[in-house]
Amino acid sequence: MVNQSAQLEYLIARMVSSGPRVRHKYAFWFPLPYSVLKVMYGDILKRLDRGECPVCGKTFRSRHVVSAHLFKYHKEFVASVIESTIEKYLLIMLNLRHVGNSIVLKVNDKEIKFKTRRQLAEYIQRNPEVLEMLGNGGS
Numbered sequence: 001m002v003n004q005s006a007q008l009e010y011l012i013a014r015m016v017s018s019g020p021r022v023r024h025k026y027a028f029w030f031p032l033p034y035s036v037l038k039v040m041y042g043d044i045l046k047r048l049d050r051g052e053c054p055v056c057g058k059t060f061r062s063r064h065v066v067s068a069h070l071f072k073y074h075k076e077f078v079a080s081v082i083e084s085t086i087e088k089y090l091l092i093m094l095n096l097r098h099v100g101n102s103i104v105l106k107v108n109d110k111e112i113k114f115k116t117r118r119q120l121a122e123y124i125q126r127n128p129e130v131l132e133m134l135g136n137g138g139s
């Protein structure tokens with residue numbers, strides 16, 4: 001569990017620090033953490049992509065430079081983005097079950113079936129409100 005969290009932390013930090021091109025690759029390989037980050041912090045990613053610091057509003061000449069600035073001067077902000085993304089991701093995992101060849105997400109009293117995690121990730125991007133409807137450990 002600790003290991004998984006450390007991996008997730010690294011992964012999400014990379015997604016925040018990378019530009020759209022690299023992020024696209026992460027999104028392909030890790031669709032679920034990416035969807036959670038995009039739903040929760042999509043506006044922040046957009047500002048970073050424009051070279052704008054989402055915390056102090058300064059603008060920089062490139063995505064690369066604004067990332068370096070963010071990770072150097074706004075460590076706490078970055079940590080909170082990473083932490084809440086992981087929390088939400090783990091909450092999804094708590095409400096996820098494998099049933100035969102499908103995965104089933106429990107949302108309130110409903111169960112939503114998916115064939116793959118990628119499908120689930122796409123669903124979350126289309127229905128971001130689902131993230132607010134997850135129980136804390138579903139039975």
Ligand SMILES: [Zn+2]
Nearest residue numbers: 053055056057
């Ligand atoms: Zn700043």
